[in-house]
Amino acid sequence: SIEVSESSGITFLDIDNSLATARISLFGGHILSFIPKSDNKERLWLSPHAVLNGDKPIRGGIPVCWPWFSDDHGREKGALPSHGFLRSQVWQLKASEDNAAGTTIYLAPSFTRADGFEYDCQVTLKVTVGQSLQVELITQNTGLVAFSFNTALHTYFQVDDINHVELTGISGDYKDKTDNWAVKQTPAHYTVTGETDRIHMTAAAQVAINERSVAVTRVDSQGHDSLVVWNPWQGAASIADMDAFGYKHMLCVETACTGDIQVAPGGQHILTQTVVPL
Ligand code: TA6
Structure with a gap:
């Protein structure tokens, strides 16, 4: 079933099946929670201080970054919102179906050229809630000229204790964004022991979060050119919608296109992230 409710002007969808x-919040087209019934364990982290009234992007869950990643997109630095404008846009539910x-x-x-992307295009988020959570961000070029863009599914995973997490x-x-973008080698044993903000340039197709x-x-990705791993560590204290120790229970593993993705007229690009409970 899909239950639709409203709170502080935001529409929420609650999906429940076998x-x-x-x-899901329609503000941001933002997935806030995914609990598979196989183990009833919440996979997404949502900040207890997340703002859920549409005043700012939601801290946690799966923010949709589009059509640029971060604030270093090159055009008018600082003039445009970090991670694009879709995460602070009201989305609409277009269709739903139960399937296998x-x-x-x-x-x-719904957005216009005035939001900062001056090409004709259509964006769709297709979300399948089942044994796994499959998220597909579809960008279609409906215009007559090619365009390029960046994007990411900026997923905040919930972990019991960041000190006991390993990524494989x-x-x-x-x-390394924390070291002036120095290029480094991914460690063989990937643990998180301090502020971490990395763009991995090898497009890993399957990454496991081990606790x-x-x-x-498992985080399965398709249509990406990179994978971003982020934990603010003590920097969380200076993030308004996160508490000082929030970093202990989250880790962002983001399926991303941080390099420019070209879409020809009539063409499309699909970025897919699947959250697979193991
Ligand atoms: O994906 C990593 C990152 O770009 C970090 O540099 C960090 O600032 C984070 O995302 C959160 O960005 P936000 O705009 O949501 O505060």
Whole structure:
């Protein structure tokens, strides 16, 4: 079933089927919760101080970054919102269906050229809530000229204790935002022991989040060129909608296109992230 409710001017969808439950905010087209019934363990982290009235982007869950990633997009630095404008846009529920995989919904934002992207395009978020949570961000070029963009599914995963987390499946070089974008080698044992803000330039297709040496969740990605790993560590204290120790229970593993993705007229790009409970 899909239950629609409203609070502080925001519409929420609560999906409940035989495989899982999920909560989605139409503000941001933002998934807030995913609990598979296989183990009833919440996979997404939502800040207890997340603002849920549309005043600012939601801290936690799965923010949709589009059509640029971060604030270093090159055009008018600082003049445009970090991670693009879709995460602070009201989306609409276009369709929904129950199928073999679970429940699928289609969300679409409404935006205009004035928001900062001057091309004709259509964006759809297709979300399937089942044994896994599959999120597809579809960008269609409906105009007559090619365009390029960046994007990310900036997922905040919930972890019991960041000190006992290890990521497996990532290799190659990364760019370290905490060290002036120095290029470094991904460690063989990937633990998080301090502020971490990395763009891994090898597009890992499957990454596992291990807690106390047990693989808890797999992050499957398609259509990406990079993977971003972020934890603000003590920096959380200076983030208004996070509490000082919030960093202990979250880790962002983001399926991203941080390099420019070209879409020809009539063409489309699909960025997919699947959260697979293990
Ligand atoms: O994805 C990593 C990142 O770009 C970090 O640099 C960090 O600032 C984070 O996202 C959160 O950004 P936000 O605009 O949501 O505060």
